[in-house]
Amino acid sequence: MNFTASYGMFLGDEHELLRRTVRDFAEKEVAPHIRAWDRSGAEHGEGPETRAHIRPILKRMGELGLLGICLPRKYGGAGMDYLALAVVCEELERVDSFLRVVISVHTGLSSLSIFQWGTEEQRQRYLVPQAKGELLAGYGLTEPNSGTDAAAMQATARRDGDDYILNGEKIWISLAEIADTFLVIAKTDPDKGSRGISAFIIERGMPGLSSYSLHGKLGVRAGNTGGLVMQDVRVPAANRLGEEGEGFKIAMAALDNGRYTVAAGATGLIQASLDASLKYAQERHTFGVPIADHQLVKRMISHMVRKLDTSRLLVYRAGWMKNQGQRNTRETTLAKWHATVSSFESADDAIQIHGAYGYSDEYPVERYLRNSRGAIIYEGTRELQELLQADFALGKRINPPLRRELPAYDAEEWES
Amino acid sequence: MHIVVCMKQVPRDNSVKLNADLSINADGIEKIINLFDEYAVEEGIAWNEKHGGKLTVLSLGSADWTEQIRRALAMGATDSLLLSDPAFAGVDTLGSARVVAAAIRKLGDVDLVLTGRNSTDDESGAFAPALARSLGWPQLTYVGKVQDVNPAAKTIVVDRSLEAVIETVSSPLPAVVSVIKDINSPRYPSLLKIKRVAKIDPPVWGAADLGISASDLTPAATLSTRAPAPPRPKGELIAGGDAASKVSALVNKLLENQVI
Numbered sequence: 123m124n125f126t127a128s129y130g131m132f133l134g135d136e137h138e139l140l141r142r143t144v145r146d147f148a149e150k151e152v153a154p155h156i157r158a159w160d161r162s163g164a165e166h167g168e169g170p171e172t173r174a175h176i177r178p179i180l181k182r183m184g185e186l187g188l189l190g191i192c193l194p195r196k197y198g199g200a201g202m203d204y205l206a207l208a209v210v211c212e213e214l215e216r217v218d219s220f221l222r223v224v225i226s227v228h229t230g231l232s233s234l235s236i237f238q239w240g241t242e243e244q245r246q247r248y249l250v251p252q253a254k255g256e257l258l259a260g261y262g263l264t265e266p267n268s269g270t271d272a273a274a275m276q277a278t279a280r281r282d283g284d285d286y287i288l289n290g291e292k293i294w295i296s297l298a299e300i301a302d303t304f305l306v307i308a309k310t311d312p313d314k315g316s317r318g319i320s321a322f323i324i325e326r327g328m329p330g331l332s333s334y335s336l337h338g339k340l341g342v343r344a345g346n347t348g349g350l351v352m353q354d355v356r357v358p359a360a361n362r363l364g365e366e367g368e369g370f371k372i373a374m375a376a377l378d379n380g381r382y383t384v385a386a387g388a389t390g391l392i393q394a395s396l397d398a399s400l401k402y403a404q405e406r407h408t409f410g411v412p413i414a415d416h417q418l419v420k421r422m423i424s425h426m427v428r429k430l431d432t433s434r435l436l437v438y439r440a441g442w443m444k445n446q447g448q449r450n451t452r453e454t455t456l457a458k459w460h461a462t463v464s465s466f467e468s469a470d471d472a473i474q475i476h477g478a479y480g481y482s483d484e485y486p487v488e489r490y491l492r493n494s495r496g497a498i499i500y501e502g503t504r505e506l507q508e509l510l511q512a513d514f515a516l517g518k519r520i521n522p523p524l525r526r527e528l529p530a531y532d533a534e535e536w537e538s
Numbered sequence: 539m540h541i542v543v544c545m546k547q548v549p550r551d552n553s554v555k556l557n558a559d560l561s562i563n564a565d566g567i568e569k570i571i572n573l574f575d576e577y578a579v580e581e582g583i584a585w586n587e588k589h590g591g592k593l594t595v596l597s598l599g600s601a602d603w604t605e606q607i608r609r610a611l612a613m614g615a616t617d618s619l620l621l622s623d624p625a626f627a628g629v630d631t632l633g634s635a636r637v638v639a640a641a642i643r644k645l646g647d648v649d650l651v652l653t654g655r656n657s658t659d660d661e662s663g664a665f666a667p668a669l670a671r672s673l674g675w676p677q678l679t680y681v682g683k684v685q686d687v688n689p690a691a692k693t694i695v696v697d698r699s700l701e702a703v704i705e706t707v708s709s710p711l712p713a714v715v716s717v718i719k720d721i722n723s724p725r726y727p728s729l730l731k732i733k734r735v736a737k738i739d740p741p742v743w744g745a746a747d748l749g750i751s752a753s754d755l756t757p758a759a760t761l762s763t764r765a766p767a768p769p770r771p772k773g774e775l776i777a778g779g780d781a782a783s784k785v786s787a788l789v790n791k792l793l794e795n796q797v798i
Contacts, residue, residue: 123566136736139608143727187729200729537733 125393125430132205132438140202141209144188148217151182156218156344160489163343173335173346176300180224184255188214189228193237194536197245198253203531204382204444208437211383212390216397219493220345222387226501227296228252230383232259232305235376236323238528239364248303248323260301261380262292262350263373269294270506272373273316277308277352286310286322286362288330288355294500298333298348302326306350307373310366319369323361330355341492364526371524377502378451379528381458382440384501388461388494389433395465395472395490396426402476402485413475422471429464436460447530449521452514459507462497469494539591539689542645543582544638544653544669545610546572547603552659560764561628562659571606574654577717580724582652583614585687592616596641597740598626598634604740611735612727618740619645625745630757631660635668637755640748642673649689651714655680666716676713682721687711 126133126141159175183189192207193199200206207229215222229252236249251257268274277290288308295304304324311318324331335348364372403414403423413419436457443450469490473480480487498504513519549567557563571579579595586593594617595610597603607618621641629637642648651673656663670677682699685706692711697704699718745751776791778784792798 124568134736135605135608136733139605139612139727139732139736140729142609143612143729143732147726186726191729195730200733202729202733533733 137209144213152217159344189255190253193253198250201537205441208386208441211386215387215390216394219342223296226380226383227261228259230380231261231376234379239526257302260297260304262304262306264294266293279308279310286357288352291351293349300346307369316370320366321363321369321372322357328355341496378454380501382454385457385461386437388465391465392430392468395468399472399475426468433461445531455507455510465494539589539649540647541582541650542594542648543578545575545595545597546657547606548572548659572657576724577721578652578654579610580722607740608735612731620740620742622742623744631662631664633755635672639672649711655716655718670714676709678715681715681717
């Protein structure tokens with residue numbers, strides 16, 4: 123069955139062609155190796171030596187235009203819309219989460235922030251090479267002592283003439299050892315709480331900046347996650363993104379885009395669990411019939427379908443709003459919460475459908491479960507999303523307009 | 539230079555059903571560009587990049603082939619053409635060659651036709667030879683490498699991968715060339731082109747445009763029956779006390795059946 127056939131209210135023919143292209147790429151160039159890559163991350167840690175597969179794949183993704191899919195051509199992008207970003211994330215995560223994590227940090231958190239808040243000079247210097255995949259980008263907000271409570275961060279950025287001096291540590295940073303640039307958030311005025319925070323684009327190679335890899339993750343083992351250490355890193359003021367004191371707003375706006383990619387990816391993960399379950403349920407026979415004939419197996423499949431379609435609709439609605447230039451914080455966080463929790467439940471059911479074989483990495487479903495668990499924590503925990511939705515509903519959370527909103531999609535302008 | 543690539547849309551796999559009238563029912567199976575034709579599209583794009591001019595992807599099918607045609611355009615074809623008509627339904631290999639030949643004659647300026655060695659559904663492998671014959675052009679089949687295309691001198695040099703040898707052949711243009719797997723590495727559709735080609739509807743020529751009459755399309759052979767392959771018979775489990783006795787029982791069976 124074609125699960126993406128009835129989305130004509132959101133998607134056009136170009137999205138279908140894009141979906142097929144990304145799916146073919148991921149199936150041909152990643153799927154045959156993913157089990158080995160995932161295992162190597164577990165057995166040998168995630169230092170650069172075992173991550174040798176990442177740069178070539180990212181280079182291929184850059185060549186194909188996947189890293190700047192929803193950016194205007196004049197900024198090196200493919201000129202497609204925000205729904206195309208969702209389609210790319212779905213199809214990449216369907217093969218493995220590490221591919222979509224790249225899009226989340228590189229495109230969602232970093233590139234789209236530079237697109238939204240950057241000066242023209244910053245866009246030329248960073249956005250264009252990032253969109254083309256010539257520079258890889260990461261994002262540094264989380265610290266050892268602050269995740270959800272981002273305003274309690276301890277990294278500082280002290281003004282010194284035309285520069286800022288950055289100090290602090292960021293952790294749980296995807297592509298920590300691989301990215302060329304990082305959008306980091308630090309306190310320029312520690313006394314002002316969330317109003318004393320600013321955003322900076324820093325480059326690997328700036329003296330004082332070092333990175334390390336984390337080991338022993340439960341999932342996304344084919345990727346590279348680590349930390350950044352900033353010791354008196356001198357950053358020119360020209361690298362500050364937005365105004366001083368705007369960093370918290372920039373970080374939150376970035377999450378509107380990062381969360382969107384996570385939600386879309388989680389939808390792709392539900393699709394993967396469903397595809398695997400449908401295949402296995404028709405091949406495996408017990409009591410003389412395919413297990414797809416047993417009602418309790420049917421039940422698990424039907425719930426997966428329900429989660430898949432609801433997640434997809436929530437994601438596409440948020441993408442549609444981005445296309446219109448509408449603020450979509452509530453809709454995106456709802457999609458992220460629903461899709462990530464659903465992807466974990468679906469992977470869990472997929473393992474159950476596979477029986478004992480689901481417990482072995484001969485089949486991909488155990489990897490889906492391990493990968494899905496992270497998304498319930500990162501880019502806004504499930505608990506945070508639950509509180510947000512209640513506060514939105516109660517009118518306790520208003521989104522005042524931002525000084526710079528994410529640009530609406532404009533087909534003519536973006537394709538020229 | 540004008541290169542035409544003949545491209546067929548086929549089901550991704552052959553788990554098809556049979557309709558009551560013995561025709562094939564591929565509903566529900568994903569449709570793709572015929573594998574060998576995809577290599578032909580890539581080869582055409584490569585030579586079009588080298589010599590300029592037009593690369594037309596031509597299909598004999600129906601409107602629901604448009605997605606694959608757009609895919610070829612997103613890969614890099616410059617033009618497209620769909621031959622579609624109710625009269626073409628059920629056309630056989632010879633008939634389709636006649637129809638496509640009429641289209642190529644109508645295009646008028648074609649220097650080279652590329653196509654795959656066979657389709658993965660009918661697998662006759664006869665389309666390219668029949669097309670060459672209809673056009674009166676040389677046919678170069680099982681081509682594993684196109685060494686050179688010279689539009690000014692109107693020549694082409696290819697390597698044909700035959701069973702025991704590789705044969706290097708030079709031929710005047712225009713010619714019909716059919717290619718084999720791994721002649722090249724087909725590129726992905728360019729994401730930059732996807733948005734542009736998504737709105738393109740290929741021009742459509744029907745039987746009247748081509749001057750094709752019903753008699754040109756009458757199948758040369760009539761289909762008397764079509765049946766799925768018989769199911770694989772259940773295997774036989776060799777019984778025995780221990781591994782050694784089972785092995786000797788198996789060896790005896792293989793000898794009896796003259797397998798070894």
